[in-house]
Amino acid sequence: MTHPWSAPVATGPVRATVSVPGSKSITNRALLLAALSERPAAVHGVPASRDTELMLNALRALGVPVEADANGLVRTGKHEGFRGPAEIDCGLAGTVMRFVPPAAALADGEIRFDGDPRARERPIETVLNALRALGVQLDGDALPFTLHGTGATPGGTVTIDASASSQFVSGLLLSGARYDKGVTVHHDGKPVPSLPHIEMTVSMLREAGVEVDDAEPNTWRVAPGPVAPRDWAVEPDLSNATPFLAAAAVTGGAVTVPGWPSETTQAGDLIREVLARMGCEVTLSADGLTVTGPARLSGVDIDLHDAGELTPTVAALAALAGSPSVLRGIAHLRGHETDRLAALRTELNGLGGDVTETEGGLAIRPAPLHGGDWHAYADHRMATAGAIIGLVVPGVRVDDIGTTAKTIPDFPGLWNGMLSP
Missing domain, CATH: 3.65.10.10 (Enolpyruvate transferase domain)
Incomplete structure (x- = not known):
């Protein structure tokens, strides 16, 4: 049996360097x-x-x-x-x-x-x-x-x-x-x-x-033939890095993820464009990717068809923004770990949000949020979305934070470490 996890509230702008596990x-x-x-x-x-x-x-x-x-x-x-x-x-x-x-x-x-x-x-x-x-x-x-x-x-x-x-x-x-x-x-x-x-x-x-x-x-077309053995080096998981970057975005802080590749085939790299369009300062350097949050996030109208895995993070950001957002091209998320569109609508609205499903995505309008239970649906990205909301909304309880182990070993430890002075 899982126990609800009380999402920690940020006491000020989050400033941290967070190394995330491999992709x-x-x-x-x-x-x-x-x-x-x-x-x-x-x-x-x-x-x-x-x-x-x-x-x-x-x-x-x-x-x-x-x-x-x-x-x-x-x-x-x-x-x-x-x-x-x-x-x-x-x-x-x-x-x-x-x-x-x-x-x-x-x-x-x-x-x-x-x-x-x-x-x-x-x-x-x-x-x-x-x-x-x-x-x-x-x-x-x-x-x-x-x-x-x-x-x-x-x-x-x-x-x-x-x-x-x-x-x-x-x-x-x-x-x-x-x-x-x-x-x-x-x-x-x-x-x-x-x-x-x-x-x-x-x-x-x-x-x-x-x-x-x-x-x-x-x-x-793949031609028949041998597969050559080699040594593979795994990049940091860019999609799993997004909740930590989101922490900077929603608190007006600054978070750096070391090892962010300058060129990659990972769909999670799209988060750079998303955060920039929402008003963040986004800088890629030899030290990694650094995101600095604005005084207030702006909403965004964006097609996430090629990076649907970012949707829970972006939806959480949109729910905390000062203007409406539309997330498009993500109807296929209804067949992911859970029906992510229905789950995000249900959980955000359960905390006072104003979210409706469209045929191909979500429409999210600004609304004052309050604490309450956040259900993860055994979905690691739903769990981390609840953690993002909980940074600035006191009293958010994620029912199954342990599901984050699907792709992030010890997410609660990393999250608390990011918030430690």
Whole structure:
């Protein structure tokens, strides 16, 4: 049973330097590519988060030698290919439930997948149907399901609708080079959300020596061939850094996140533009990214289609701004860890906010907020949004702050450390 967490109130402008753990998105791609190489490889800067642990355990279940130390170094060893029988717990990690099945299609044996109750409701049928079209035998259309591996996968060309998640594309591309014919993925549907995540996948595949052709819009071709082993270095998780930057924004303080890359494929980098448009001073230097908050935040009208993961942070900022905001292009968030649009509307309005859902997002108008219970819905980003509100609204109680361990080890410790003099 979880206990409510009383969100600490900032006693003045927050001034701090906060080092955030490595990117979960980069980490789980790097771990899978290391395993697909079948030779020794290393990943540096791995966060000790639940999503990462679920990926490590999935690889171990498939027969990959994995060693992880307390300093964020993971080494994968030589092996003769994936094997079953195996049981894989996806938890609530989209990168596990959508990236590992295409890799497990290369295994010899039966592989059973399951996850948290909410994971059974998250979209995955697109990936499973794509695998069937590529010659893989599967039982089921959602978690739990069973994959019957034969040790190889024909591959080829498949057309999918990836408008619910870019992970449908990334999952197929990451393992596609190991398929007999490689893989070509065509998207047919509404625009794919979070395209920077697919760009991240393509970039990392190329770093691993895989030939990828993405010249044609909505089409990605991965040539068959080996995946080269290499040492991967994981960048700080920019999306997980946003609550700490938001602390500076809502208190008129200044927060620096060291190691912020000057160039990146992480969608979270969009927070720089968002904060600048809301009135913050945003500076990227050799020391990292520094955000200095204004006397009062301005509302923003912005399309977050390519960076939907920022929505809970931006919604919290918008609820504390002095003018209205409209967040667009995020209808796909209704299928994330929870229905994030409904959750944000419910929780912000429960504290006195004025939020309405639109077909594609949220409309947020200024309103005086008060304390009360904030429900996280087992969603790490909902929990951190409650923490942001609690910085300037006394009496906010987050029902499950522990869910932040999905991607941020010891979020409460980092948060309290930021507020310490």
